[in-house]
Amino acid sequence: xxxxxxxxxxxxxxxxxxxxxxxxxxxxxxxxxxxxxxxxxxxxxxxxxxxxxxxxxxxxxxxxxxxxxxxxxxxxxxxxxxxxxxxxxxxxxxxxxxxxxxxxxxxxxxxxxxxxxxxxxxxxxxxxxxxxxxxxxxxxxxxxxxxxxxxxxxxxxxxxxxxxxxxxxxxxxxxxxxxxxxxxxxxxxxxxxxxxxxxxxxxxxxxxxxxxxxxxxxxxxxxxxxxxxxxxxxxxxxxxxxxxxxxxxxxx
Amino acid sequence: xxxxxxxxxxxxxxxxxxxxxxxxxxxxxxxxxxxxxxxxxxxxxxxxxxxxxxxxxxxxxxxxxxxxxxxxxxxxxxxxxxxxxxxxxxxxxxxxxxxxxxxxxxxxxxxxxxxxxxxxxxxxxxxxxxxxxxxxxxxxxxxxxxxxxxxxxxxxxxxxxxxxxxxxxxxxxxxxxxxxxxxxxxxxxxxxxxxxxxxxxxxxxxxxxxxxxxxxxxxxxxxxxxxxxxxxxxxxxxxxxxxxxxxxxxxxxxxxx
Ligand SMILES: Nc1ncnc2c1ncn2[C@@H]1O[C@H](COP(=O)(O)OP(=O)(O)OP(=O)(O)O)[C@@H](O)[C@H]1O
Ligand SMILES: [Mg+2]
Numbered sequence: 001x002x003x004x005x006x007x008x009x010x011x012x013x014x015x016x017x018x019x020x021x022x023x024x025x026x027x028x029x030x031x032x033x034x035x036x037x038x039x040x041x042x043x044x045x046x047x048x049x050x051x052x053x054x055x056x057x058x059x060x061x062x063x064x065x066x067x068x069x070x071x072x073x074x075x076x077x078x079x080x081x082x083x084x085x086x087x088x089x090x091x092x093x094x095x096x097x098x099x100x101x102x103x104x105x106x107x108x109x110x111x112x113x114x115x116x117x118x119x120x121x122x123x124x125x126x127x128x129x130x131x132x133x134x135x136x137x138x139x140x141x142x143x144x145x146x147x148x149x150x151x152x153x154x155x156x157x158x159x160x161x162x163x164x165x166x167x168x169x170x171x172x173x174x175x176x177x178x179x180x181x182x183x184x185x186x187x188x189x190x191x192x193x194x195x196x197x198x199x200x201x202x203x204x205x206x207x208x209x210x211x212x213x214x215x216x217x218x219x220x221x222x223x224x225x226x227x228x229x230x231x232x233x234x235x236x237x238x239x240x241x242x243x244x245x246x247x248x249x250x251x252x
Numbered sequence: 253x254x255x256x257x258x259x260x261x262x263x264x265x266x267x268x269x270x271x272x273x274x275x276x277x278x279x280x281x282x283x284x285x286x287x288x289x290x291x292x293x294x295x296x297x298x299x300x301x302x303x304x305x306x307x308x309x310x311x312x313x314x315x316x317x318x319x320x321x322x323x324x325x326x327x328x329x330x331x332x333x334x335x336x337x338x339x340x341x342x343x344x345x346x347x348x349x350x351x352x353x354x355x356x357x358x359x360x361x362x363x364x365x366x367x368x369x370x371x372x373x374x375x376x377x378x379x380x381x382x383x384x385x386x387x388x389x390x391x392x393x394x395x396x397x398x399x400x401x402x403x404x405x406x407x408x409x410x411x412x413x414x415x416x417x418x419x420x421x422x423x424x425x426x427x428x429x430x431x432x433x434x435x436x437x438x439x440x441x442x443x444x445x446x447x448x449x450x451x452x453x454x455x456x457x458x459x460x461x462x463x464x465x466x467x468x469x470x471x472x473x474x475x476x477x478x479x480x481x482x483x484x485x486x487x488x489x490x491x492x493x494x495x496x497x498x499x500x501x502x503x504x505x506x507x508x509x
Contacts, residue, residue, distance in 0.1 A: 003305055090438075145304075145309050145339075146339040149307045149308075149331070149333040149335075150399075150403065152353065156356070160352065239343075242342055242383040243385055244341045244345070
């Protein structure tokens with residue numbers, strides 16, 4: 001059932017695109033030439049050549065951001081003093097525009113992958129930290145007391161009582177961070193990388209090729225959808241299976 | 253082999269405004285090995301607090317709590333606790349919830365057979381694979397009772413476990429509880445609001461007054477088990493205790509005002 005709705009939604013989007021392209025042919029290239037261009041990029045190997053470095057940067061950047069964000073979020077959630085110190089720190093991190101991290105990291109580390117990874121890691125971790133922090137604050141103390149009353153070991157309480165409560169927050173953080181990481185990565189590639197999807201976007205922007213800009217964006221979207229449906233959706237379904245069939249139970 | 257003894261136990265909690273709230277003001281009682289005691293008292297007087305202290309979840313401000321003559325520690329004798337609310341893990345199936353406290357100790361087969369046995373005992377056979385969200389509140393509470401029984405504890409502490417059930421189910425559960433108690437010889441401390449329930453179940457009723465709480469009176473119920481609903485002797489005791497309880501709480505209200 002749900003896949004039907006999803007395919008319908010995709011078709012609606014496609015139709016919208018088609019209409020826009022027909023109405024504004026000079027501004028919006030149509031789906032057919034864009035998909036054709038994208039296919040051409042894939043066949044020529046160019047798509048892979050630029051997608052792989054972008055994916056590698058996003059992958060490392062995302063790992064860095066998750067580690068950093070989880071650590072800082074954990075300190076904020078577990079220590080009152082840590083919360084006082086890191087609260088404003090995280091707020092600053094959240095406010096600084098991502099491009100600033102990009103510029104600073106490229107100046108510090110040069111035009112290297114390390115600069116891209118560092119910029120991604122720095123720009124996305126506040127969102128993860130906030131998620132983890134809220135997750136820890138939301139831990140049900142009554143359940144922890146239950147665990148203690150039944151003489152569960154410390155390790156068991158963390159594993160069986162606390163961790164499952166944090167997991168949904170972690171997954172939400174991961175998902176959100178992935179979105180941010182993509183965006184930052186293309187930005188950094190745009191200002192100072194010799195390859196990658198962002199580099200390609202900038203390159204074709206220089207040549208005013210709308211078709212190529214759309215083709216690369218579409219490729220990007222397809223990869224995102226693949227990750228969403230291959231990884232996030234199944235994990236989420238597995239994790240929320242206990243909620244029962246009713247979408248929302250208001251009664252207690 | 254487990255006796256419980258409270259000696260002058262007091263407990264102070266901080267109020268939101270920072271001042272101290274004396275909840276328990278010298279609670280003392282003895283629950284001998286294998287006995288069934290009921291704690292009776294008005295809402296908010298500190299009954300759940302007493303159970304939490306016996307279970308070792310918190311420390312008394314002063315006084316001593318001895319289990320088998322020794323202060324309670326983390327590794328104390330097996331205590332099964334039924335909280336006022338079910339406190340099940342929502343993401344675990346019912347069977348896995350019941351098995352939670354015994355996962356370190358027993359093989360998978362043994363755990364599963366115990367979970368099945370105790371779920372059946374509380375009338376939940378066949379519900380092993382349900383998630384708590386798929387059950388009613390009373391069913392969740394019964395699952396919490398099964399969890400406490402499944403560890404086969406020496407001491408069973410129960411906090412108004414049947415208050416969310418209809419009278420017919422509650423009666424059946426009380427009869428089962430008495431049967432389990434007589435078969436296993438556990439030491440049971442049972443918190444309730446219901447005088448009738450206290451009289452039906454227990455050998456001694458500890459009447460607790462409002463804050464700061466102390467045991468005002470210990471009434472022993474010398475009736476043979478199994479007791480039957482509608483027994484005139486039981487009814488007589490219940491009426492007497494009700495009168496005393498009312499007098500106790502009324503006096504309290506007057507002195508408060
Ligand atoms: N952790 C706590 N911090 C502060 N105050 C507490 C805490 N736990 C209990 N209290 C206070 O102690 C008093 C007794 O609470 P308790 O839960 O023991 O009552 P009770 O006798 O079980 O009531 P009921 O019959 O309604 O369940 C209440 O006034 C409550 O506000
Ligand atoms: Mg209570």
